[in-house]
Amino acid sequence: MSAAPQAPASDAVPRFPPGVRLQRDRAREQWVLLAPERVVELDPIAHAVLARVDGATRVDAIVAALAAEYGAEPAEVAADVGELFATLLERRLLALAT
Amino acid sequence: MNAVAPAPDPVARRAPAPPLAVLLELTHRCPLACPYCSNPLRLVGQRDELATADWLRVLDEAAELGALQVHFSGGEPTLRKDLAELIARARALGLYANLITSGIGLDRARLQALQQAGLDHLQLSLQDSEPAGADRIAGYAGAHQRKLALAQWCRELELPLTLNAVIHRHNAGRVAAMIELALQLGAGRLEVAHTQYYGWGLTNRAALMPTREQLEAATAAVEAARERLRGRLVIDYVTPDYYARRPKACMGGWAQRFVNVSPEGKVLPCHAAETIDGLRFDSVRERSLGEIWRESEAFARFRGTEWMPEPCRGCEHRERDWGGCRCQALALSGRADTLDPVCERSPDHARVRALAEAESRAPAPPFVYRRPQRPGARADGGETGA
Numbered sequence: 001m002s003a004a005p006q007a008p009a010s011d012a013v014p015r016f017p018p019g020v021r022l023q024r025d026r027a028r029e030q031w032v033l034l035a036p037e038r039v040v041e042l043d044p045i046a047h048a049v050l051a052r053v054d055g056a057t058r059v060d061a062i063v064a065a066l067a068a069e070y071g072a073e074p075a076e077v078a079a080d081v082g083e084l085f086a087t088l089l090e091r092r093l094l095a096l097a098t
Numbered sequence: 099m100n101a102v103a104p105a106p107d108p109v110a111r112r113a114p115a116p117p118l119a120v121l122l123e124l125t126h127r128c129p130l131a132c133p134y135c136s137n138p139l140r141l142v143g144q145r146d147e148l149a150t151a152d153w154l155r156v157l158d159e160a161a162e163l164g165a166l167q168v169h170f171s172g173g174e175p176t177l178r179k180d181l182a183e184l185i186a187r188a189r190a191l192g193l194y195a196n197l198i199t200s201g202i203g204l205d206r207a208r209l210q211a212l213q214q215a216g217l218d219h220l221q222l223s224l225q226d227s228e229p230a231g232a233d234r235i236a237g238y239a240g241a242h243q244r245k246l247a248l249a250q251w252c253r254e255l256e257l258p259l260t261l262n263a264v265i266h267r268h269n270a271g272r273v274a275a276m277i278e279l280a281l282q283l284g285a286g287r288l289e290v291a292h293t294q295y296y297g298w299g300l301t302n303r304a305a306l307m308p309t310r311e312q313l314e315a316a317t318a319a320v321e322a323a324r325e326r327l328r329g330r331l332v333i334d335y336v337t338p339d340y341y342a343r344r345p346k347a348c349m350g351g352w353a354q355r356f357v358n359v360s361p362e363g364k365v366l367p368c369h370a371a372e373t374i375d376g377l378r379f380d381s382v383r384e385r386s387l388g389e390i391w392r393e394s395e396a397f398a399r400f401r402g403t404e405w406m407p408e409p410c411r412g413c414e415h416r417e418r419d420w421g422g423c424r425c426q427a428l429a430l431s432g433r434a435d436t437l438d439p440v441c442e443r444s445p446d447h448a449r450v451r452a453l454a455e456a457e458s459r460a461p462a463p464p465f466v467y468r469r470p471q472r473p474g475a476r477a478d479g480g481e482t483g484a
Binding site for chain 1 (some may be wrong): 115116118119163164166167192194196218219221256257258260286287289328329332334
């Protein structure tokens with residue numbers, strides 16, 4: 001029963017749940033997600049994705065914007081974004097707006 | 099006799115990475131009397147607590163040092179009237195503000211005020227799923243009901259909630275029920291933490307130690323629920339040291355990730371560090387938090403791997419468990435600078451395990467409740483708190 005975490009649908013709208021916030025960590029020159037008893041250090045790619053999470057923008061719009069900005073293949077971007085979101089959803093570091 | 103030699107190597111004094119989190123024990127006053135309390139046996143009285151201005155400065159210094167999270171703890175931190183002011187300062191500094199509370203004495207209006215001040219998250223202690231068992235552990239009649247009310251207010255206010263359940267021989271069989279309760283109460287996270295045997299917990303070890311069978315059942319309950327509740331409830335599980343083969347990375351390594359400030363301002367690498375004689379802990383009344391973190395002898399003493407004896411020094415796990423826990427080494431093997439006897443490479447490992455097995459099978463002695471002034475006194479299970 002160890003199914004891989006599920007990526008959100010392309011029309012889903014991700015948001016940070018209460019108690020989770022994206023913040024610059026000046027001392028270590030990086031971005032982090034701050035959550036209950038958790039500090040998740042983000043690499044520049046994860047930050048680029050999560051910086052676009054605003055509780056209003058759909059997954060497909062986030063993917064399209066990233067693909068355009070980095071000149072990357074949309075299908076590849078979609079897979080990477082889906083995997084990141086799935087991991088964060090499972091750990092309750094991300095939620096979907098309803 | 100517990101004195102330790104000075105730091106052996108100046109390499110240990112390289113500028114350390116900043117801590118991720120600071121835990122502020124605002125007070126040792128508490129309405130509850132849990133026999134596994136993480137506070138030291140010698141509790142600090144109210145008159146010796148830091149003033150508001152001191153705590154505000156500590157918060158400034160924590161942010162300056164590079165900490166990202168602050169845990170407001172105790173004792174019962176809501177007994178401090180300046181709590182909202184401290185939370186507001188933490189948030190203004192960009193620190194993640196977490197409140198670790200018994201829930202006693204916190205009404206809905208105050209909770210809302212703390213949230214408005216910027217509280218990010220609340221961690222509520224849960225003694226049991228059963229009111230009778232919970233109130234007996236807490237030494238406070240009616241404590242459990244009040245906790246349930248607080249959890250409901252958190253849900254109404256959309257304040258994220260973690261429940262923290264400490265496990266021992268009297269509640270180990272109800273881990274599944276505690277998980278269900280956490281779901282019912284709308285907690286996003288549950289810590290199922292076996293008792294850590296320092297201070298009060300060590301005093302009460304025979305009264306608290308679960309049997310191996312109890313441990314295995316508790317572990318199985320957590321594993322089953324984790325799979326079933328993926329994405330709904332995050333469950334963190336802390337296993338009991340005495341039955342382990344490898345020590346835990348205590349505090350993520352001595353003076354590497356966490357720093358603790360006591361009610362009177364002493365800066366400690368962990369709750370129990372003051373049990374180690376021969377280490378002098380500096381106070382924020384005299385030096386800044388950053389200065390203490392970087393320069394204090396006590397912090398340098400066991401930081402990293404330079405201090406390690408053999409076989410730790412040559413062990414492939416040395417940068418994973420950082421040699422385990424210094425306080426435990428002292429408590430169980432008589433020296434702070436030797437192996438944590440939880441490690442199977444320690445000559446004391448088998449004795450420690452046998453101790454746990456024997457104590458857990460013997461009839462449970464009465465609790466020594468956590469109370470100020472008369473830490474050696476015994477109270478019966480029916481006594482209520484303040």
